[in-house]
Amino acid sequence: MIRVENLVKHFGGVKAVNGVSLTIEEGTITGLIGPNGAGKTTLFNCIAGAFPPTGGDIYLDGERITGLKPHELFSRGLLRTFQIAHEFSTLTVRDNLMMVPGEQPGESLWNACVFPTRAHTREKEISDRVDDIVDFLNIKHVEHELAGNLSGGQKKLLELGRTMMVDAKIVFLDEVGAGVNRTLLNTIGDAIVRLNQERGYTFCMIEHDMAFISRLCDPVIVMAEGEVLATGTAEEVQQDEGVIEAYLGGGRKVAKNTDAAS
Amino acid sequence: MSTDTINALVLFANFILVPGITYGSQLALGALGITLVYAVLRFSNFAHGDTMAFGCMFTILTTWWLQSMGVSLGPLPTALLALPVGIAMTAVLVIVFDKLVYKHYREQKSAPVVFVIASVGVMFVTNGLVRFIIGPNDQQFSDGMRFLVRARDFKKATGLDEGLTIKLTQGLTVVIAIVAMLLLFYFLQRTRTGKAMRAYSDNEDLALLSGIDPKKVVITTWLIVAALTTLAGVLYGLDKSFKPFTYFQLLLPMFAAAIVGGVGKPLGAILGGFIVAFSEILLTYAYKKLIGYIAGERPETLVQLLSTDYKFAVSFMILVVVLLWRPTGILRGKTI
Numbered sequence: 001m002i003r004v005e006n007l008v009k010h011f012g013g014v015k016a017v018n019g020v021s022l023t024i025e026e027g028t029i030t031g032l033i034g035p036n037g038a039g040k041t042t043l044f045n046c047i048a049g050a051f052p053p054t055g056g057d058i059y060l061d062g063e064r065i066t067g068l069k070p071h072e073l074f075s076r077g078l079l080r081t082f083q084i085a086h087e088f089s090t091l092t093v094r095d096n097l098m099m100v101p102g103e104q105p106g107e108s109l110w111n112a113c114v115f116p117t118r119a120h121t122r123e124k125e126i127s128d129r130v131d132d133i134v135d136f137l138n139i140k141h142v143e144h145e146l147a148g149n150l151s152g153g154q155k156k157l158l159e160l161g162r163t164m165m166v167d168a169k170i171v172f173l174d175e176v177g178a179g180v181n182r183t184l185l186n187t188i189g190d191a192i193v194r195l196n197q198e199r200g201y202t203f204c205m206i207e208h209d210m211a212f213i214s215r216l217c218d219p220v221i222v223m224a225e226g227e228v229l230a231t232g233t234a235e236e237v238q239q240d241e242g243v244i245e246a247y248l249g250g251g252r253k254v255a256k257n258t259d260a261a262s
Numbered sequence: 263m264s265t266d267t268i269n270a271l272v273l274f275a276n277f278i279l280v281p282g283i284t285y286g287s288q289l290a291l292g293a294l295g296i297t298l299v300y301a302v303l304r305f306s307n308f309a310h311g312d313t314m315a316f317g318c319m320f321t322i323l324t325t326w327w328l329q330s331m332g333v334s335l336g337p338l339p340t341a342l343l344a345l346p347v348g349i350a351m352t353a354v355l356v357i358v359f360d361k362l363v364y365k366h367y368r369e370q371k372s373a374p375v376v377f378v379i380a381s382v383g384v385m386f387v388t389n390g391l392v393r394f395i396i397g398p399n400d401q402q403f404s405d406g407m408r409f410l411v412r413a414r415d416f417k418k419a420t421g422l423d424e425g426l427t428i429k430l431t432q433g434l435t436v437v438i439a440i441v442a443m444l445l446l447f448y449f450l451q452r453t454r455t456g457k458a459m460r461a462y463s464d465n466e467d468l469a470l471l472s473g474i475d476p477k478k479v480v481i482t483t484w485l486i487v488a489a490l491t492t493l494a495g496v497l498y499g500l501d502k503s504f505k506p507f508t509y510f511q512l513l514l515p516m517f518a519a520a521i522v523g524g525v526g527k528p529l530g531a532i533l534g535g536f537i538v539a540f541s542e543i544l545l546t547y548a549y550k551k552l553i554g555y556i557a558g559e560r561p562e563t564l565v566q567l568l569s570t571d572y573k574f575a576v577s578f579m580i581l582v583v584v585l586l587w588r589p590t591g592i593l594r595g596k597t598i
């Protein structure tokens with residue numbers, strides 16, 4: 001579905017992504033883990049068109065999408081959420097969600113004036129969808145609040161809600177779970193699985209919570225220092241020596257060092 | 263209330279209130295254009311004053327043509343009939359400039375200052391166009407009925423010493439400005455395209471990641487700005503007269519208005535328009551007669567804080583004070 005070949009992204013001297021090649025298979029929930037500063041978000045940004053990569057190529061269903069603009073990717077069904085939640089702070093939660101689907105008839109002045117009913121039918125459809133989503137994500141009580149006033153966790157939920165507004169092909173989730181409480185995290189997990197199974201969304205998610213990753217993701221890709229360290233099931237990567245050293249088990253490494261010292 | 267107090271009130275209304283409200287509405291419409299460009303396209307458009315002149319010019323040319331054809335609106339100025347042509351031509355102008363100039367910098371994600379400099383270039387070109395087509399001189403194009411309330415009739419009817427004059431163009435300015443503002447707010451708050459504009463202004467990255475088409479947002483913004491500027495220009499021209507240089511000078515009070523209110527906030531632009539207009543008038547008005555009515559004795563001097571020659575300095579002072587004291591403006595601007 002998504003194929004990344006030898007992707008490189010440098011910021012001045014910082015090699016944020018340094019030759020990453022990976023594939024995300026259709027229908028999977030792929031996890032992407034790695035220490036802070038590993039380049040995970042940068043990789044997402046390159047794929048989602050936030051900025052062009054320094055080098056390398058990205059393919060969506062075999063078609064080269066390197067350097068396409070975010071809205072062009074959006075119309076091809078590639079969606080993403082942000083690690084630091086983005087929202088239209090001066091619009092209500094409801095309007096934030098209503099904004100997502102493109103090509104609404106109400107958008108053209110011509111349609112709005114000449115075929116108001118057409119615009120209304122479509123708007124009703126979208127509005128129904130919003131109703132379902134705010135219910136589902138437990139943010140119904142704040143749907144008329146300005147999105148800027150939401151709590152950090154609620155903003156994360158709004159991010160996820162946005163991806164549910166359209167029929168996406170693939171969704172990139174950048175730490176949707178961070179800052180969301182346990183029960184809700186499980187609900188979000190269930191939502192992701194359901195979207196995956198019922199609507200056929202493919203997911204690629206960055207997350208630091210290993211339990212959450214183990215529950216949802218197969219395969220899991222581990223990145224460190226701008227490179228892919230390992231790929232496999234959650235168990236496999238947790239057993240991987242390199243991964244343990246770089247990311248999971250600081251403990252073992254420290255233990256080794258103390259051995260050497262004594 | 264004594265006659266003197268009533269006379270003082272009428273004097274105040276005639277020389278401060280009525281002109282202030284009129285001028286304030288004109289500035290507000292102008293500042294709204296500046297604020298929208300700032301909020302959505304993210305730069306300070308220095309070409310705004312000359313764009314206003316351009317729209318007014320085409321309205322004047324069309325008015326003359328209509329007059330030569332014998333068309334008129336009776337008591338209303340013929341310019342109202344010509345207004346749509348002026349707006350359409352301005353829309354073409356700003357969209358052509360957007361395609362030729364600003365689009366390039368938008369794609370390069372240039373810094374705001376680059377846009378500002380580009381807009382200075384656009385300003386010179388527009389200014390040249392206007393002078394080339396209609397010349398640098400004063401043009402009168404107001405026709406139809408002149409007064410809603412005449413000083414002489416007012417005095418006769420009330421038996422007061424002071425007269426009240428309200429010109430038709432002043433009444434029109436206020437009515438049209440109110441209608442335009444209400445439409446604008448309805449559009450921004452209620453329609454899908456208006457919300458898309460606000461969303462784009464609020465968070466461009468996210469807007470690009472939703473179904474919001476940036477091209478449509480940009481075009482819509484320019485269309486609205488063209489309508490607002492032309493309206494402001496024509497109303498100002500009808501009320502005073504049309505002279506390209508005056509429109510360039512209006513840039514300062516319009517920017518002051520946008521910034522005082524909180525740049526990027528439509529409501530702020532309106533508020534700012536009236537603040538600047540009233541400050542200008544209150545500071546340059548000679549209070550001699552007014553004090554005479556209130557105190558019962560006229561002072562020797564004119565009691566004028568600033569000569570009218572300095573009226574543009576008032577905007578400048580307001581700008582300096584606001585930027586020092588509260589740079590975000592009254593409504594804490596940035597986005598709509």
Ligand SMILES: Nc1ncnc2c1ncn2[C@@H]1O[C@H](COP(=O)(O)OP(=O)(O)OP(=O)(O)O)[C@@H](O)[C@H]1O
Pocket residue numbers: 011014015016034035036037038039040041042043083
């Ligand atoms: N816009 C930028 N400009 C300069 N450097 C950047 C930029 N974005 C990221 N970097 C650098 O690239 C490296 C990778 O950052 P990135 O955000 O991709 O890490 P991450 O894997 O998402 O980390 P985390 O788990 O903390 O979110 C970091 O060293 C960071 O400083």
Ligand SMILES: [Mg+2]
Pocket residue numbers: 040041042083174
């Ligand atoms: Mg990150």
